[in-house]
Every structure is written in structure tokens, then in C-alpha cells.
Amino acid sequence: MAAVTAHVADVHAHEEHEHHELSFVRKYIFSEDHKTIAKQYLISGIIWAVIGGLMSVVFRLQLGFPNLDMAWLKPILGQWVSISAEGVGKLDPNFYLALVTMHGTIMVFFVLTAGLSGTFSNFLIPLQIGARDMASGFINMLSYWFFFLSSMVMFVSIFVETGPAGGGWVVYPPLSALADANPGSGIGMTLWLVAMALFIVSSLLGGINYVTTVINLRTRGMSFDKLPLTIWAFTFTAILGILAFPVLFSAALLLIFDRSFGTSFFLSEIYVNGQALPNQGGSPILFQHLFWFLGHPEVYIIILPALGITSEVIATNSRKPIFGYKAMIFSMAGIMFLAFIVWAHHMFVTGMNPFLGSVFMLLTLIIAVPSAVKAFNYITTLWRGNIVFTPAMLFAIGLVSFFVSGGLTGIILGNSALDIQLHDTYFVVAHFHIVMGAAAIFGMLAGVYHWFPKMFGRMMNAKMGYAHFWLTFISSYLVFFPMHYIGIAGFPRRYYQWSGFATFDSYADLNAFITVAAIISVAAQAIFISNFVYSIFKGKKAPANPWNSNTLEWTTDNPGHGNWPGEIPTVYRWPYDYSKPNSAVDFIPQNIPYSSTPESNLPHENEMIADEKEIEKLEFDRSIPD
Amino acid sequence: MATVNSTTPERLIWQGGTQPMKVGYGKLMMWVFLLSDTFTFSALLISYGLVRFSYPSFQDLNPGVSLKNFEFSQQWWPTPEAVFEAVPFLHGISLPLVFVGIMTFILIFSSVTMVLAVEAGHRMDKADVEKWMLWTILGGFTFLGSQAWEWNHFIHGTPEGSMIDGVQFFGANLVHNQYGPTAFADFFFFITGFHGTHVLSGVVLNILIFYNAANGVYEKRGHYDMVEKVGLYWHFVDLVWVFVFTFFYLV
Numbered sequence: 001m002a003a004v005t006a007h008v009a010d011v012h013a014h015e016e017h018e019h020h021e022l023s024f025v026r027k028y029i030f031s032e033d034h035k036t037i038a039k040q041y042l043i044s045g046i047i048w049a050v051i052g053g054l055m056s057v058v059f060r061l062q063l064g065f066p067n068l069d070m071a072w073l074k075p076i077l078g079q080w081v082s083i084s085a086e087g088v089g090k091l092d093p094n095f096y097l098a099l100v101t102m103h104g105t106i107m108v109f110f111v112l113t114a115g116l117s118g119t120f121s122n123f124l125i126p127l128q129i130g131a132r133d134m135a136s137g138f139i140n141m142l143s144y145w146f147f148f149l150s151s152m153v154m155f156v157s158i159f160v161e162t163g164p165a166g167g168g169w170v171v172y173p174p175l176s177a178l179a180d181a182n183p184g185s186g187i188g189m190t191l192w193l194v195a196m197a198l199f200i201v202s203s204l205l206g207g208i209n210y211v212t213t214v215i216n217l218r219t220r221g222m223s224f225d226k227l228p229l230t231i232w233a234f235t236f237t238a239i240l241g242i243l244a245f246p247v248l249f250s251a252a253l254l255l256i257f258d259r260s261f262g263t264s265f266f267l268s269e270i271y272v273n274g275q276a277l278p279n280q281g282g283s284p285i286l287f288q289h290l291f292w293f294l295g296h297p298e299v300y301i302i303i304l305p306a307l308g309i310t311s312e313v314i315a316t317n318s319r320k321p322i323f324g325y326k327a328m329i330f331s332m333a334g335i336m337f338l339a340f341i342v343w344a345h346h347m348f349v350t351g352m353n354p355f356l357g358s359v360f361m362l363l364t365l366i367i368a369v370p371s372a373v374k375a376f377n378y379i380t381t382l383w384r385g386n387i388v389f390t391p392a393m394l395f396a397i398g399l400v401s402f403f404v405s406g407g408l409t410g411i412i413l414g415n416s417a418l419d420i421q422l423h424d425t426y427f428v429v430a431h432f433h434i435v436m437g438a439a440a441i442f443g444m445l446a447g448v449y450h451w452f453p454k455m456f457g458r459m460m461n462a463k464m465g466y467a468h469f470w471l472t473f474i475s476s477y478l479v480f481f482p483m484h485y486i487g488i489a490g491f492p493r494r495y496y497q498w499s500g501f502a503t504f505d506s507y508a509d510l511n512a513f514i515t516v517a518a519i520i521s522v523a524a525q526a527i528f529i530s531n532f533v534y535s536i537f538k539g540k541k542a543p544a545n546p547w548n549s550n551t552l553e554w555t556t557d558n559p560g561h562g563n564w565p566g567e568i569p570t571v572y573r574w575p576y577d578y579s580k581p582n583s584a585v586d587f588i589p590q591n592i593p594y595s596s597t598p599e600s601n602l603p604h605e606n607e608m609i610a611d612e613k614e615i616e617k618l619e620f621d622r623s624i625p626d
Numbered sequence: 627m628a629t630v631n632s633t634t635p636e637r638l639i640w641q642g643g644t645q646p647m648k649v650g651y652g653k654l655m656m657w658v659f660l661l662s663d664t665f666t667f668s669a670l671l672i673s674y675g676l677v678r679f680s681y682p683s684f685q686d687l688n689p690g691v692s693l694k695n696f697e698f699s700q701q702w703w704p705t706p707e708a709v710f711e712a713v714p715f716l717h718g719i720s721l722p723l724v725f726v727g728i729m730t731f732i733l734i735f736s737s738v739t740m741v742l743a744v745e746a747g748h749r750m751d752k753a754d755v756e757k758w759m760l761w762t763i764l765g766g767f768t769f770l771g772s773q774a775w776e777w778n779h780f781i782h783g784t785p786e787g788s789m790i791d792g793v794q795f796f797g798a799n800l801v802h803n804q805y806g807p808t809a810f811a812d813f814f815f816f817i818t819g820f821h822g823t824h825v826l827s828g829v830v831l832n833i834l835i836f837y838n839a840a841n842g843v844y845e846k847r848g849h850y851d852m853v854e855k856v857g858l859y860w861h862f863v864d865l866v867w868v869f870v871f872t873f874f875y876l877v
Contacts, residue, residue, distance in 0.1 A: 129642075130642075135651035135654075135655070136651065136652075136655070139655070204659070204662055207658070207662075208655045208658040208659055208662075209655070211654075211658055212651045212654040212655050212658065213651070215645075215646060215647065215654060216645045216646070216647075216649075216650070216651050216654065217651075218642035218643070219642050219643060220641070220642050220643030221641055221642050221643065222641075222642035222643075223640050223641045223642055224640060242658060242661065242662045243661065243662065243665050244665075245662075246662045246663065246665040246666035246669065247665055247666070247668075247669040249666055250666050250667075250669035250670050250673070251669065253816075253820075254670075254673065254816065257800070257812070257816060261800050262800050262801040263800045263801075263808075263812040263816070264808055264809055264812060265673065265677075265809070265812060265813075265816075278801065279808075280807065280808055280809070281677060281680070281681070281807045281808060281809035282677065282809060283676065283677060283680065286673055286676055286677070290669055290673065293669070570643075571642065611638075611641075614635070614638060615638065615641055615642075615643070618634060618638060618641060618642065618643030618644055619633065619634070619643065619644065620643060620644050620645070621633075621634065621644050621645055621648065624645055624648055624649065624650050625650050625652075625847075625848075625849040625851035626650035626651050626652050626851075
């Protein structure tokens with residue numbers, strides 16, 4: 001950082017720095033540049049998303065077509081497909097459990113945590129607040145490489161002989177604590193825990209960097225009430241991660257001791273094959289409390305960055321100021337705070353005191369308020385806007401749709417009484433896949449389409465973007481809408497096959513339908529990936545500000561090391577001055593002073609002109625040691 | 627010190643372009659990290675509390691019997707005064723909580739010497755920084771050594787031992803425990819061990835700082851801010867011990 005802040009002081013020093021080229025390894029692999037690290041996160045996230053998505057196809061095939069001959073998967077899955085005497089291939093039931101576990105783990109942590117907030121926090125925080133780089137480029141680099149190491153351990157676990165972890169992504173003990181409980185509870189589970197411990201380190205290193213960068217490195221004039229909502233969202237996300245992940249870390253360490261050193265933190269009174277285990281006094285419910293103290297904030301770690309991106313994309317492409325800027329900030333702050341005190345709504349049926357259940361139910365339902373504020377603010381921002389339907393905009397609107405329809409079922413599930421019926425059914429699966437799966441991935445895709453020109457200097461193909469959007473949007477609803485009915489009908493999660501229950505026979509066609517829709521939605525991503533890869537190399541060259549957007553990243557063309565070739569622009573106004581009355585242009589970027597736009601200034605903005613000269617004189621305090 | 631020179635008017639301090647809290651990013655990161663670590667320890671201590679209070683105490687099961695007649699049993703959670711009563715070189719004398727009291731004092735005292743090192747850094751007094759860092763390192767090692775002795779004693783147990791499943795058992799490990807339920811020993815080893823790991827990494831950091839200070843790295847840099855950052859960590863480790871001490875030995 002010392003090197004980077006020096007640039008602020010002395011532009012010449014910066015230019016000198018430009019001359020000596022970094023080696024390939026330092027520039028693209030062990031890079032400390034936030035933009036490169038963001039791309040590393042993005043590409044790792046996309047690779048993981050492909051793996052996680054293909055896994056879901058395999059288990060959806062099993063669920064939708066239980067009698068399907070899977071012999072054709074033998075070359076890939078090997079021993080996990082057994083061929084019967086008649087030559088019919090069947091998926092191993094234990095591997096089915098491993099698949100759903102890995103699908104959940106990969107999507108929640110590796111795609112929608114690292115891939116989403118890792119990419120966009122890294123890319124946008126310095127660019128949108130007007131900083132040369134993150135506070136510590138080195139710690140930022142470490143963060144990515146811890147994530148990479150974690151990825152490698154998780155990836156290796158897929159190939160061990162007993163299979164990867166198979167106890168569900170929530171890894172509840174005793175299933176996850178006893179190696180005999182399930183093939184996946186052996187070495188696969190150990191690797192899972194190691195990978196997650198590394199992941200938590202990575203998340204912490206990233207998080208402390210994001211928070212300190214936002215506090216210390218905002219450019220002149222970028223007060224907190226002028227920050228784009230993306231930055232607010234990333235900051236809240238980082239705080240959630242910093243405070244919630246360590247609790248999972250503790251739980252994982254305790255679980256490692258239970259698994260490997262004979263302790264009884266989570267184990268008590270267990271019989272395996274008629275043999276009593278010596279473990280006494282632990283509590284498996286304790287693990288659930290610790291897990292969900294992370295697990296619930298994790299949901300918001302996933303959705304908040306997506307919501308922040310959506311705010312930015314919707315305001316830009318509606319050519320209107322975001323409706324309720326401060327309400328958006330307070331809603332996100334409210335969601336962040338509430339995230340820490342609702343975890344037990346995942347545990348209504350664990351035998352918890354019903355009174356405690358009502359308390360958690362009340363707190364949970366309160367989340368509907370800030371969430372609804374956000375949804376209404378998106379809709380009112382769109383209302384009567386000059387909407388430009390870029391692919392990013394479509395995905396952002398898609399997010400709002402999913403956030404509303406998935407959020408509504410959250411109100412149903414938050415009721416402790418209704419949850420008795422719906423707990424661990426496909427209703428829950430449908431709910432969270434819409435509200436944090438589809439919504440978050442739509443936010444991520446909106447972000448990729450929107451900031452691709454700034455990331456790679458080229459445009460993505462819009463037509464392919466539209467095809468990608470409509471196919472993904474429709475097929476996602478076709479997957480998850482019918483899933484609610486299946487859930488209400490009582491289908492439990494994590495079952496390999498239901499053909500043994502006569503009651504469920506009448507839903508076989510619906511399950512087959514879901515599978516077909518799921519395959520279409522996964523296949524549609526091929527359009528995106530080919531568009532993405534093609535556009536990196538062959539896309540149309542992008543102008544500096546293709547969406548006529550107000551935020552600072554669009555004031556630098558093809559940013560190199562240090563982001564702005566000259567001095568960092570000073571910020572004078574909030575980021576949402578779109579279609580301002582009496583202004584000749586329909587957007588006024590943040591770095592345009594009020595003194596140069598007298599025709600469109602509001603009375604209180606005219607008063608702010610007096611401060612502009614003083615703000616320009618603000619100096620980074622070099623006497624404070626870093 | 628440094629903040630005195632700041633030219634930013636107070637009303638513009640949050641307007642960007644400068645450090646609003648007048649603190650460099652490194653120290654901010656340390657604070658944020660410590661917040662995170664607080665949650666790690668809180669999770670462990672709350673887990674401990676939950677399991678501990680799921681067991682009856684000696685007096686719950688023996689109403690009216692004085693704690694003076696306390697004996698170890700798998701049925702109830704042990705009273706800490708009865709478990710931690712040994713002091714090195716004073717074999718056979720019951721001195722409840724004396725040794726852990728000394729350990730706590732040593733650790734708190736090493737925090738004091740750390741404060742003095744930080745203060746010496748503000749004065750740019752290299753010799754004093756070295757002196758107080760050495761005392762802090764010594765305090766850290768003494769604490770770790772005492773903890774090793776206490777663990778050793780806890781593991782080997784008392785000459786009487788306890789009957790567990792019809793077998794005489796002495797001391798404690800992660801699976802058996804003469805003093806009471808296994809969970810007691812599990813949490814004792816895990817939490818004091820986890821804290822001890824923190825102390826150990828603190829000592830390593832302190833040694834690095836001492837080494838750099840002695841080599842004049844900070845003098846050349848013009849400030850002893852690193853002493854302050856590591857100092858924050860050291861105070862945190864100390865503060866955590868106060869909680870561990872309270873929950874394991876006093877409550």
C-alpha cells in the first residue's frame with residue numbers, strides 16, 4: 001500500500017512505476033492488483049458454477065427419471081454407477097447424497113460467496129470509491145490464494161475413493177462426525193472441513209480489506225452518503241462475513257476434534273450397529289446453533305451484494321435516481337443486523353422450546369419489512385423510467401422478481417407452526433433456491449454483463465445476453481415453481497428415490513418436468529459462457545462509459561495499475577443524478593461539481609458549492625502510519 | 627503524536643480523501659480482525675456454557691452437603707477449586723486456584739510491559755522498546771510454561787484417581803476424565819489450548835517485533851506503529867484469558 005499511496009501524492013512517481021513491467025507471474029497469477037484478483041475470483045467462480053450445475057443435472061436425472069439407465073455416465077462417474085445384470089446403470093445412493101452435499105457447498109460458498117462478493121467487492125470497491133487499490137494488495141492476494149487452496153482441497157475431495165462429504169451442506173453431526181455413518185463421512189468429510197477452514201481464512205482476509213479500504217481510502221468528497229449502494233452492500237456483506245464465519249470456524253474445529261481425537265462436543269448416547277459409542281455429554285443441537293449462526297448470515301452474505309449490484313444497474317438503466325437511497329441503506333443495515341438474531345428459525349423442529357420458537361419467528365418475520373422496502377424501492381425506481389433493456393438490466397429485474405416471489409414463501413416458512421409441515425421438504429428447497437440461489441445468481445450475472453466492459457475493455461454480445469436471460473429466467477421459474485407443490489405434497493429433501501411411496505406416484509410427472517426444466521436452465525448457461533469467453537478476446541471494443549453511468553469507475557478508460565492515469569477524480573454529488581430536471585444531459589457523473597451545473601442544482605445543492613473548494617483541498621494524512 | 631499534525635478540519639473528516647478515524651489501515655485491520663476473533667472465542671465459550679449447565683452440580687445432587695466434602699464423580703460437573711489446587715514444588719498441599727491466579731497475574735503483567743513498550747515507541751526510545759518487549763516476551767513464555775505445567779498436572783491427575791466404568795483412572799485426556807464428565811476435560815483442553823495457541827502466536831509476533839526494533843527497522847521507518855498493532859493483539863489475548871479464567875475457574 002505504501003507504494004500505492006505514494007502515487008496519490010506524486011503523479012510522476014506513478015508514471016515512473018508504469019515503466020517497469022511486472023513479470024507474467026506477478027501480473028496475472030500472484031497479482032496484487034484488485035482488478036486481476038477480481039477476475040481470478042470471477043473465473044474460479046464460473047468454473048465452480050459449471051461443476052455445481054452439472055452435479056445438479058445428475059441428481060435431477062435421478063429424481064425425475066428414477067428408472068433411467070445411467071450407464072452412459074459410467075465413464076465419468078466410474079464406481080458410482082453400478083451396472084446391473086440386465087445392463088441397466090444405477091446411480092449409487094450414497095453418491096447421490098454426496099452430489100447434493102457438494103452442489104450445496106459449491107454453490108453457497110464457492111460460487112455465490114467467493115465468486116460473487118469476491119469478484120465484485122474486489123473489482124468495484126477501489127474503482128467506485130476512487131482508490132488506487134485495496135488497502136493491502138498483499139492481503140488481498142493472500143485472500144484469493146487461500147480460496148484457491150480451499151478450492152483445490154474441495155476439488156480433490158470429489159475424487160477420493162469413498163466420495164466427497166455426503167451429510168448435506170450443513171454437515172450436521174452425528175452423521176458428519178462418525179466415519180462409519182456414511183461413506184462420505186470418511187476422508188471426504190475431513191477434506192470438506194479442511195477446505196472450509198481455509199475458505200474462512202480467505203473470507204476473513206478479504207473482509208478486513210474491504211472494510212478498511214472503504215473507511216480509509218475514499219477519494220476527496222466521497223462521504224458515506226455519496227457512496228454507491230453497491231459499496232454499502234459490499235461493506236455490510238464484509239461485516240457479516242467477518243462476524244459470522246468465525247463461529248463456523250469454531251464449530252468446524254470442534255467437529256474436527258470429535259471426528260479425529262475422540263472428544264464429545266457434539267456426540268452423546270449413540271449406537272452404531274448395536275454397539276454403544278463411548279461419547280457422552282455432547283449436543284448435536286449445539287452444532288446446529290453454531291452452524292446456523294453462520295448459516296443464516298451467509299444467506300445475506302450471498303444476497304446483499306446481488307441487491308447492491310441490482311440497485312446500481314436498475315438506477316442506471318431506468319435513467320432515474322434510485323428511489324429511497326437512505327431507505328435502501330437502512331434496509332440493508334437492518335437486514336444485516338437481523339441476520340444475526342434469526343438463526344434458530346432453521347431449527348424449529350429440533351425440539352426447541354416453543355416459546356423460543358415464537359421469538360425467533362417474530363424476529364424472522366421482521367426481516368420482511370426491510371426486504372419489502374428494498375423490493376418496493378426497486379419497483380418505484382423502475383416506475384416511469386426511461387428503461388434501457390440491456391442484458392444486465394433484464395437480469396437485475398429478474399432478481400427483483402425472484403426476490404419477491406422467493407421472499408413471500410419465506411414468510412410462510414418463518415412461521416414456526418407451518419414449518420412443522422414444511423420443514424425439510426421441497427418447499428424449503430424451492431424457497432431458498434429462488435430467493436438466494438436464482439436471485440443471487442441473477443445479481444451476479446447482471447454484474448458481469450454490466451461491468452464486463454470495464455473488466456475486459458470489450459462489450460459482451462447483447463443478443464446472446466437476451467437469449468441467455470429469457471431461457472434462464474423462464475426455466476428457473478419452471479424448475480422452482482412446481483417444486484413448491486411437491487413440497488406441500490410432503491416430498492422430503494435428500495431422498496434418493498420416492499418410487500417406494502405410493503402417495504408420491506401421482507407427482508412423478510411433475511418431477512420429470514422439473515428435471516427437464518433444470519437441464520434447460522443449465523444448458524442455457526452455455527450461451528453465457530461462450531459469450532463470456534468469446535467477448536474477452538473478440539468482443540467489440542468498449543467505450544469508457546457504455547451505459548452512461550454516474551459512478552467513478554466509468555471515468556477511467558481501460559484502467560491499468562493504479563486505476564486512474566492522472567489524479568483521482570474528486571466527488572461532489574451522489575451517484576444517482578440521472579434525468580435531473582433542467583439538465584441538458586440525462587446523467588451527471590459524481591465528479592462533476594455543482595458549481596458547473598447551476599441550471600440543474602436544487603437549492604440545497606447550491607449551498608454545497610461553498611464546500612467544494614475545501615473538499616478539493618483535502619489531503620491524505622501522511623503523518624498517520626499505515 | 628501523529629494525529630496532531632492533521633490539517634483536515636473536523637467537520638470534513640468524513641468527506642473522503644483522508645483517514646476519518648485518524649488511524650492507518652493496518653491498525654484498522656487489526657481491530658477488525660480482533661472483532662472477528664472475539665466471535666470465535668465467544669462461540670467456544672458459549673458452547674462450553676451450554677454443555678456445562680446441562681450437567682448438575684455437586685450440590686444439585688447432594689443437597690445440604692458442604693462443598694468441603696466435594697468428591698469427583700462422572701455424575702456432576704466438578705468444582706474448579708477442587709480440580710485446580712496444585713502448585714509446583716508444593717506437592718500435596720491444597721491451594722485452590724493459587725497457581726492459575728499467578729498465571730493470570732503474569733499475563734496481565736505482560737500486558738502492562740507491552741503498554742510500556744508502546745509508550746516507549748511513541749517516544750522513539752529504541753532501548754526502552756527493546757527492554758519492555760523483552761519483558762513482554764518473557765511474560766508470554768512464563769505463561770505458556772505455566773500452562774504446560776498445569777496441563778501436565780491435569781493430564782496425570784491426583785494419586786487417588788477416580789473409578790470410571792469399574793477401572794481406576796488417573797488424570798484426564800480427551801476421552802476419559804477423573805475429575806468429572808468427559809466434556810469438562812474436552813472443553814478445558816480445547817479452549818485453554820486454543821487460547822494458548824493464540825498466546826504462542828502472540829509471543830512469536832512479539833519476538834519478530836523485538837528483532838525488528840533491535841535492528842533499527844522501526845527507527846529507520848520513523849515510527850513504532852507495528853509495536854502498537856501487535857500490542858493490540860497481545861491485549862486482546864490477555865482479555866480473552868480473563869474470560870476463560872472467569873468461566874473455567876471462577877464460575
